[in-house]
Amino acid sequence: MNDPTTSLVIDIIRDVIKQNNLPEPELKPETVILTETPLDSLALAEVVVRLETKTGKDPFAQGFINFRTIGELAKLYCQ
Amino acid sequence: MPNSTANSVPSFIINDRLITREKFAAFMEVYRPLVVEHSRIVVHTDDPIFLNVLLILCRTLKKELFACHAYFKEDDVESLVSKYSADLLLTRLMSTGMERALKLKKEPIPDGEGCLYVFTSGTTGEAKIARHCWHKIALSADFVGERLKGKRWLLCYSPTSYAGLQVFFSAYQNAGTIYYPLGGYEQTAYDLSKYEIQIISATPTYWRLLMASWPSDLPRPRLVQATLGGEIVTQDILDAIRGFFKPEKLTQIYASTEAGTAIVVSDDRAGFPLDYLEDQSRVPLRIVDNVLEIKAHAGMEGYLNRESSVTSDGWVRTGDAVEIRGDRVYFLGRQDGMINVGGLKVLPEEVEAALTALEEIRDARVFAKKSPLVGAVVVAEVVMDPQIPFDEPGLKAKLKKRLPEYKIPRMIMPVEKIEISEHGKKRRF
Secondary structure: OOOHHHHHHHHHHHHHHHHOOOOOOOOOOOOEHHHHOOOOHHHHHHHHHHHHHHHOOOOOOOOOOOOOEHHHHHHHOOO | OOOOOOOOOOEEEEOOEEEOHHHHHHHHHHHHHHHHOOOEEEEEEOOHHHHHHHHHHHHHOOOEEEEEOOOOOHHHHHHHHHHOOOOEEEEEEOOOOEEEEEEOOOOOOOOOOOEEEEEOOOOOOOOOEEEEOHHHHOOOHHHOOHHHOOOEEEEOOOOOOHHHHHHHHHHHHOOOEEEEOOOOHHHHHHHHHHOOOOEEEEOHHHHHHHHHHOOOOOOOOOOOEEEEEOOOOOHHHHHHHHHHHOOOEEEEEEEEOOOEEEEEEOOOOOOEEHHHHOOOOOOOEEEEOOEEEEEOOOOOOEEOOOOOOEOOOOEEEEEEEEEEEOOEEEEEEEOOOOEEEOOEEEOHHHHHHHHHOOOOEEEEEEEEEEEOOOEEEEEEEEEEOOOOOOOHHHHHHHHHOOOOHHHOOOEEEEOOOOOEOOOOOEOOO
8 A cells, every 4th residue: 555645646647647648557656757657757847746736845946856766756745 | 888099080879889980981981972062951860870971071071051850841841942042952861761862953052161050949930040150160169178089978969959069079079989869768878877978968957867767776977077058057956966977077058059158167066157257268248137148259150041139249148037146147047938948948928829829718827837857847827718617638638739749838727817917917937
C-alpha cells in the first residue's frame, strides 16, 4: 500500500498521461519517471505544476532538487 | 576510444558509429565538385554529419549556405529556394529516406566571401533568417586554446541552431570529436559515460533533465568544461552541476544571434560581475531602463527577411531585464513577458490570441509558472462562456491544432474575471 503522497503523485501522473493520450505503464514508487514512463520534460513539468496546486507546497522554491523516481518525487512533498 | 591526436579535422560519434577524420575528409571530397559549381546552396537534412560536411565545404569555398532545420516541410524549403534564387538544393532526410541534389540554372552569382544563413526557431513561415559571416560564426574566442584541443564534445543543440553551430565550429577548430545524441536522456547518459565525453554545452533545462535521468550506478565522465546558456542561469543549477559532474571549469555564456557572445562567466556564481560594465577589454555592455544592451560585435550581419533591432550606433537592446545587487548583475527575465520554456521562446499574447479565438472562451490571461525542470511552463486562466462547461483536455486538444507543443498551456484554470494591473495590463506573473 502506497502512502497518500505517493498515491497522489501516481494519480496526477496518470491524469497527465491520459490527457496527452500516451500509453500508460505500471506506476510504482520505484518507477524512474523520465525513462520508464512516456512523460517528456514538458509533461513532467506539468505534473510538478499540478502537484503544487494540489498540495500547496513548492519544494523547488529554493532551487532544483534532483529526483528520478516517483517515490523520490513524492518524498519532496511530504516534508 | 576515439583517438584524440590534434589534427585539423574532427571525428564524430553517432548511433554508436565512429566516423573518423579520414572518412569525414572523404565525404567532403565526394561533395566538393558539386559545391564548387554552385554559389547559393540550400541544405535540408536531419543527418548532422552531412550538414557538417557542407558547412566546412561552403566555408572553405566561400559559398552562401542556407541551413534549414530538419523539421521544415519540403514545400517550404522549395519556396525558399525560389524566393532567394538558390542554385542548388541538397536534401538528405534519414527519416523518410529522401535524398536528392536539385541543380537549378541561374544567372551566375558573383563570387564573394559567402555567408551562412541561420534560421531562428519557429516554422519556416515565421522564422527569421540571420546572415552570418563565415569568419565570425566560426570564431568563438571563448572556446579555443590548448586546454580544449583534441577533446570529446557533446553536441545536444539542434545542429542548425546558432548554439549548435557555435559548438560545432568550436569542436572543429579544436580538432575535437563530436558525439551526437539521437536517443533519450538515459541513452545519452550511457554514451557520455562510455565515450568519456569531456565537454558539454547545454541549456539549464538540458542539464537538469540529464542529471534527473542519470542511472545511479553509472560512472560520470570527467568534464574539462561544462557550459550553460540560452536561459537564465540560477545558482541552484550551477551548484547542482558542480556537485554532480565536478567539472574542471563551469562557464555561463550569454549570447544572442544579433550580438554574438557577449558575457562569459566562470566563477560558479549566478549573474555576472558589475565591473564587466566598465571593463574596456570586454564586449561593451550597458543597462538602460533595467534592460541589458550589448554593443554588437560578433553577431549576425543582419536579417534577410526583416529589420534588425540593432540601433544605428550598434547597440542591441536584448529585452532581458536585469537588476544590480551588490557587486553583481542578475538576470530577472524578459521585459516583454516572453516565456522561456527550456530555451524556446513563447510570447503570452500569441497564446492568448489562440485561446480567445476559441468560441467558448471570452478572455484569457497567459503567464509563466516557474518550473524546476524546464525553467518555466506556460499556464493560462480563462473566462468561459457561461453556457459552455469547462473542459481542460478539450481546450488543449483544440490548441494543439494551432500551436506547437511547448506553447500550449500545461494547465488551464477557469476564472470569473481576468486580473488587470494598475497600468491596465494583464498581469504576467
